[in-house]
Amino acid sequence: MSTRETAPRPLRKDAERNRRRVLEAAREVFAEHGLAASLDDIARHAGVGVGTVYRRFPDKEQLIDALFEERVGEMVELARASQAVEDPWAGLEQFLTAAQELQATDRGLKEVLLGDVHERARVTAARDRIAPLVQQLLDRAQEAGAVRRDVSFTDLPLSQFAIGGLADYTRDIAPDAWRRMLVLVLDGLRATGTDATPMPAAPVDQEDLERVMQAAGHADRRRRG
Known part of the structure; x- marks a missing residue:
């Protein structure tokens, strides 16, 4: 043929x-x-x-796949641009702030980035491109002594879960409240000249992070019937 x-x-x-x-x-x-x-x-x-x-x-899954492959691709480019920032802390801060801003104004993007997308092959492939870039941002900042050594990569998406949930609940009441929480999170990531408070628990591993994302996806599907 x-x-x-x-x-x-x-x-x-x-x-x-x-x-x-x-x-x-x-x-x-x-x-x-x-x-x-x-x-x-x-x-x-x-x-x-x-x-x-x-x-x-x-079906709606095909629409989500087509739409958010491009949107997640924007996050990939954001991570790459942040890697180009000379100061390691400034690069990580730039990415985390810009990523949170996008998620605060786009509920669908937040659900795609932090939810269960295993049935959306194109979105999953695009999202999987982000993780190593963000890991590199974190590694670079830790090697420069700008970020606490006991911070794990999985702490970053979990903090996005927390701030994103706050953004959803305060959207119509105090739309910038999430920005205050982001400052607190960023300050918590910083390495300081004094001894940091020891972490009260071990970091969530990658397998458990995937389970959290699956639980979030199941909750979203129950919510939308």
Whole structure:
């Protein structure tokens, strides 16, 4: 069979326009309401019939995969840009602050980054690209003596869980409250000239972190029925 016969047929201009409209609407709806939003919600926001959404994306998981592969890719580029910062502490701080800002304004992105995405192959592959970059940021800051030696990589996503949850609950009451908590977390990561308070427990290992993410994903699915 020739390449011409097997190549996917390009979408008509109106079909491509509707696809982009659906993706933009999904980005806005998921950012506001999280992944609990339905395809009906997205169709209504896009101003198209729900059948149009289903023709482009037969189920919501495919829509999430298509949309958030790009969004998680933005996080990868953010981590790379932070690695280019000369000062190791400033690079880590830049990444953690910018990542938290993105998650505070986009509930869907937060759920994708910190939830169970094992059924979304493209998103999972994109997310797996972030971890080694962030580990390198942390290693560099610790080697420079800027971050406590007893801080583990898994402490970083767990702190994002905590701050992200606060951002969700205070969004309509005190939308910048999470920024105060982020400052406290960043100060807690810093190595100081005095003895730090010993950690009261061992760090969560990678396997347990995955279990936490799966539990968060299950909770999200129960919430959205």
